[in-house]
Amino acid sequence: MEQQTGEWVQAAPLAEVRRRKRLAVTVEGRRIALFLVGDDVYALDDVCVHKQRSLSKGAVLNGRVICPGHQWVFDPATGRVEGRDECQPSHAVRVEDGVVYVDPRRRDPE
Amino acid sequence: MIESVVVAGAGQTAAVAARTLRRRGFDGRITLVGAEHDAPYQRPPLSKEYLAGEQDRDELSLLTPDWCECNGVELRLGAAAAAIRPAERSLELADGTTVRGDAVLIATGGRPRRPPGLDGDRVRYLRTIADADRLRAELRPGARVVVVGAGFIGCEVASAAIDRGAHVTIVEQAGRPLGHVLGDPMGDVMAAMLRANGVDLRTGEKVERYAETASGAVLTTAGGTSLEADVVVVGAGMVPNVEPVTGAGIDTAGGIPVDAYCRTGVDGVYAAGDVARQWQPRLGRHVRAEHFDNANAQGMAAAKNILGLNTPHTAPPWFWSDQFGHGVQHAGHADGTDRLVVRGRVEDFDFIAFYLSGDVLRAAFAIDRGGDLAIARQLIACDAALASDVLRDEDADLTDLFDALS
Numbered sequence: 001m002e003q004q005t006g007e008w009v010q011a012a013p014l015a016e017v018r019r020r021k022r023l024a025v026t027v028e029g030r031r032i033a034l035f036l037v038g039d040d041v042y043a044l045d046d047v048c049v050h051k052q053r054s055l056s057k058g059a060v061l062n063g064r065v066i067c068p069g070h071q072w073v074f075d076p077a078t079g080r081v082e083g084r085d086e087c088q089p090s091h092a093v094r095v096e097d098g099v100v101y102v103d104p105r106r107r108d109p110e
Numbered sequence: 111m112i113e114s115v116v117v118a119g120a121g122q123t124a125a126v127a128a129r130t131l132r133r134r135g136f137d138g139r140i141t142l143v144g145a146e147h148d149a150p151y152q153r154p155p156l157s158k159e160y161l162a163g164e165q166d167r168d169e170l171s172l173l174t175p176d177w178c179e180c181n182g183v184e185l186r187l188g189a190a191a192a193a194i195r196p197a198e199r200s201l202e203l204a205d206g207t208t209v210r211g212d213a214v215l216i217a218t219g220g221r222p223r224r225p226p227g228l229d230g231d232r233v234r235y236l237r238t239i240a241d242a243d244r245l246r247a248e249l250r251p252g253a254r255v256v257v258v259g260a261g262f263i264g265c266e267v268a269s270a271a272i273d274r275g276a277h278v279t280i281v282e283q284a285g286r287p288l289g290h291v292l293g294d295p296m297g298d299v300m301a302a303m304l305r306a307n308g309v310d311l312r313t314g315e316k317v318e319r320y321a322e323t324a325s326g327a328v329l330t331t332a333g334g335t336s337l338e339a340d341v342v343v344v345g346a347g348m349v350p351n352v353e354p355v356t357g358a359g360i361d362t363a364g365g366i367p368v369d370a371y372c373r374t375g376v377d378g379v380y381a382a383g384d385v386a387r388q389w390q391p392r393l394g395r396h397v398r399a400e401h402f403d404n405a406n407a408q409g410m411a412a413a414k415n416i417l418g419l420n421t422p423h424t425a426p427p428w429f430w431s432d433q434f435g436h437g438v439q440h441a442g443h444a445d446g447t448d449r450l451v452v453r454g455r456v457e458d459f460d461f462i463a464f465y466l467s468g469d470v471l472r473a474a475f476a477i478d479r480g481g482d483l484a485i486a487r488q489l490i491a492c493d494a495a496l497a498s499d500v501l502r503d504e505d506a507d508l509t510d511l512f513d514a515l516s
Binding site: 021022051053057058059060061066067068069070071 | 403428430432437439478479480481482483484485487488507508509512
């Protein structure tokens with residue numbers, strides 16, 4: 001997960017993401033959901049592309065993010081929706097010295 | 111070798127089956143035969159966002175004519191399936207023409223149940239986009255709306271009507287809404303939620319007489335209550351459209367029975383969605399489900415099995431209902447369970463309730479706890495045995511319970 005053009009914004013302490021596993025933060029006015037999957041942190045837009053529910057109130061199961069509204073299943077790395085054409089905006093993440101940094105710009109879909 | 115598939119029906123199940131067939135590389139002929147004139151569309155919003163006027167018609171589209179053309183899927187719309195001829199693997203349409211297929215999928219869905227005596231110009235049923243368009247125009251500020259039946263459709267219509275400023279009364283025969291699905295305690299929670307949002311809920315009341323005058327409809331209940339209405343919406347369940355298979359050697363009482371592979375028992379003939387009654391090993395009987403996820407999952411399974419991919423559908427049922435700004439979800443079968451454990455605050459409509467048989471989780475019901483419910487679905491699927499105090503404890507992460515099992 002390499003930085004593309006480099007604009008890192010401090011989002012949350014890593015310890016808090018580890019403790020809560022799902023965390024909504026606001027980065028430069030954008031609501032972003034951080035997820036702990038295994039030992040890695042991923043960032044997706046918090047507001048679901050489907051019906052605007054908050055993904056950070058969902059679940060992480062078998063390495064995938066599940067929206068609490070209608071159980072759409074997302075790949076935390078790409079934002080791709082399982083079995084559908086839609087895609088949740090995703091963001092690059094960097095962890096350094098116990099701090100989670102997020103690039104607030106949407107990562108280009110693959 | 112399967113070279114052609116004909117689907118009786120053009121709703122959610124049929125659309126998912128067609129998509130699945132193409133995704134899995136099937137390049138033969140696919141024909142969807144739909145009684146309605148509209149190309150396949152989503153039904154869940156018809157009693158929710160679409161009815162409340164928050165969504166447009168084109169947002170409901172499931173398979174656009176463009177997609178069908180690019181993917182070689184033929185839509186025969188406005189053409190009801192009349193009869194299936196199993197020996198020839200063909201479908202006879204109401205217009206007298208016949209469509210043949212190496213495999214036939216029955217996905218004809220259902221139609222609203224019409225209780226006797228409830229007939230008139232002000233009586234509405236909700237199943238199709240045309241029904242929703244008509245009702246939507248009638249849910250005006252100040253309109254008197256009486257909903258007969260406090261099932262999910264009735265509750266969602268009530269929610270949309272309240273949103274639009276109408277006065278809503280629900281008449282329900284049973285002692286509480288949805289008690290037969292959720293059990294009495296959670297049925298009482300649904301009742302509290304309806305009342306907290308301004309619905310005049312009359313439980314234990316049966317409509318005995320119905321009449322219309324120039325100024326409105328008058329419903330009289332068995333208890334002698336008289337209710338006036340501008341519009342009456344009946345949500346009294348659904349009748350499966352089994353008629354096309356009548357006389358084809360397939361049992362049709364209460365839906366078409368199928369195994370986990372959506373097979374009817376007649377070679378090459380499958381059934382899925384609202385019309386199908388699928389074998390449920392946990393309950394030891396066939397169950398017909400009338401929900402979106404069931405239509406998807408069975409449509410997908412039927413398509414894969416038509417292609418010989420041996421895919422059983424065994425996941426516990428799951429459905430959602432959006433009403434009064436709350437996300438309501440249920441998974442599994444509460445039927446036959448003996449214990450209810452609640453995590454969260456029932457009085458705030460922010461909780462998940464777990465239904466157990468002994469220690470084994472069989473079902474869950476949640477309001478605004480979709481994340482927990484997602485995990486509960488998985489726990490139900492693996493017949494997890496769980497301790498009540500852990501389930502009740504807000505600080506015990508359900509994901510950890512699931513990870514500990516797998």
